[in-house]
Amino acid sequence: MVEREVDDVAFMRMAFEEAKKGAQEGGIPIGAVLVLLEDPPKVLGRGHNQRVQKRSATLHAEMDCVENAGRLVGSVYKNTCLYTTLSPCDMCTGCILLYGIPRVVIGENHSFRGKGEELLRSRGVEVVVLDDAEIRGYFCEWIRRNEGLWNEDIGV
Amino acid sequence: MVEREVDDVAFMRMAFEEAKKGAQEGGIPIGAVLVLLEDPPKVLGRGHNQRVQKRSATLHAEMDCVENAGRLVGSVYKNTCLYTTLSPCDMCTGCILLYGIPRVVIGENHSFRGKGEELLRSRGVEVVVLDDAEIRGYFCEWIRRNEGLWNEDIGV
């Protein structure tokens, strides 16, 4: 629907703002937003990768976002959409599956693409890749200058 | 090997101690330990579910354990074993896959068994289920008295 497309672009902008906030803090610039699909939609949580800032091995952007949304009963997640600037890793994919988040919108999957998208789809999750050129260029540039840190974040 | 069996029992006891610590704090009693497979083995991190204590939606026992182990370069995980009192959920399974932890030892999988074990094995992870009667009985009893909290933790 036209309205959904508008929402997707707006919430992906919000996720990208989170990513840039992460960069300003000296961190890995990946951002995410969890949205409750009401009319109007409601942001339940937003977050960004915290490896540098909190010395965290588990707070990827998607995890930080879900963590910031706080404790929720399981049924709430079944009516949400997760926006993330980058294709999710195995861990974040697993988090999406655990809570049964039914829809995931991805900014780009050129800089990273693991087995997440495929696993999500095989388990019935709707996966949309926006392939946003600005997000792609921004993150590609960052990776070029931060290869060691990036490899640490994806366990390489 | 005989020595490995002894290690498995000892480290599972440590994970169970973590689980019981969680219960003493009023939390969900699941524990985990991440061990570096040196001679002698070295505990890199230990932890327990923090849903109640930290109001966390992401710190399952395995995640708390990996988080407590801190930032590590990817190569370190490739020589570790994760001990967890309960069969891992999708999220914790994904965390194990992200970091390439090659071996997972599970206390029991009667109280919970999702698609984690199967996915781990399909990706080449060695999965050992000890089926420890004491751990099984302890957690089964806890679930009976805490069904709502438990359902929240597994996203039901």
Ligand SMILES: [Ca+2]
């Ligand atoms: Ca991330």
Ligand SMILES: [Ca+2]
């Ligand atoms: Ca747990």
Ligand SMILES: [Zn+2]
């Ligand atoms: Zn991730």
Ligand SMILES: [Zn+2]
């Ligand atoms: Zn878990």
